[in-house]
Amino acid sequence: MTPQEQLNALMDKIEKEPQVTENWLNLAGIFLSNKLWDPFISLFNQREMMLQDGAELMIQMLFSETVAMVPQLHTALLSYDKTDLLSSNQLIIRYAASAMQINSGEIEKGREGFLAIEEALKEHPAFGEGLPHLNNLGDFSRFFKTFDELENCQFGEMKPMNWLTAQAKATSSQTPIVATSISLENAEEEIQKFCSLFDESYPKHFHISKASQNDMEKLQKYISDHQISFSSDDNGREEVSLFLRSGEILARQQRDLVLLNRKITEVFDVDKLFLQADQKDLTLFKDLTIVPWLSHNASFIYLKNSEYTMQYLFKLTAALSSLQDGEGPVVGATINCLNQYADSKLSGGPVQLLDRVSGYKFEDFFTLNS
Secondary structure (H helix, E strand, C coil): CCHHHHHHHHHHHHHCCCCCHHHHHHHHHHHHHHCCCCHHHHHHHHHHHCCCCHHHHHHHCCCCCHHCCCHHHHHHHHHCCCCCCCCHHHHHHHHHHHHHHHHHCEEEEEEHHHHHHHHHHHHHHHCCCCCHHCCCCHHHHHHCCCCHHHCCCCCCCCCCEEEECCCCCCCCCCCCCCEEEEECCCCCHHHHHHHHCCCCCCEEEEEEECCCHHHCCCHHHHHCCCCCEECCCCCCCCCHHHHHHHHHHHHHHHHHHEEEECCEEEEEEEEHHHHCCCCEEEEEECCCCCCCCCCCCEEEEEEECHHHHHHHHHHHHHHHHHHCCCCCCHHHHHHHHHHHHHHHHCCCEEEEEHHHHCCCCHHEEEEEEE
């Protein structure tokens, strides 16, 4: 069957059985792989007219693992650099293309795309109606830093932290410290839950974003029977505080440090995971998504006690402290750019990204309470 015959056959199937989504996606894949943007958009306009879900299906397709992993589709989407955006569908394509560009190291090009989307939404708010991916975009362009910007990031001045540290106990120097952030209001419950996830061979560290030294003293009872330590600051940026202070925690503790999401409710076979992570200076999971603030999973980061790690954390702190925003995406977006920078600019390393292809999936080791 010739390419034209294949196109005609798919069009006939769509006309006869419009409810069969696979036919729409197959035809869209042909248009995308050949960079036929007008027919690609027209197809989803037709879907919208017939079944009222054209925009949603376009998002489903462009953000699928198939587009992320199939070279021809991946390459085609990377090439989309339109900045004069005149419809919702063009915004969706540019959104996906910008995300793909950032994940591929073309940070300036991807950021330009997000800026174009932000400007289009300001001028035409209706373009984002009913599309949470666009409505919730905000000003994400400012979260992404180029290599030059990361090179020149200045460390933001921060007040000294408060510390509460247990007496050292005889645990293996090879055992990493597991750390998470907690709230002062729910400290008792959150400490008990986190401690129940790991046996006593693992030292635990808790970071509180808003607590005075007097508040810290109230936590003294928790370190009497377990190897537990606390740190706190008053920067008020709860989402990013643990990451901002991770370099100081690592320097003080002088052993490998594991940063974990406070929403983790179950852990499985972490000894195996930590053994793998111990082979590199930094380890985290890479998700099969092109969304750049989700692709590098910040819910687990293994930080080896090394000079390379300290270089990395210095850059991370500088990048985060230059942003006046505490939203969750800022950490994932910054880490994405920083990992690419670290691989090419920092001596040592590199960063180890675990994914399902390598046999390591986040959900095989952790359960997150959504």
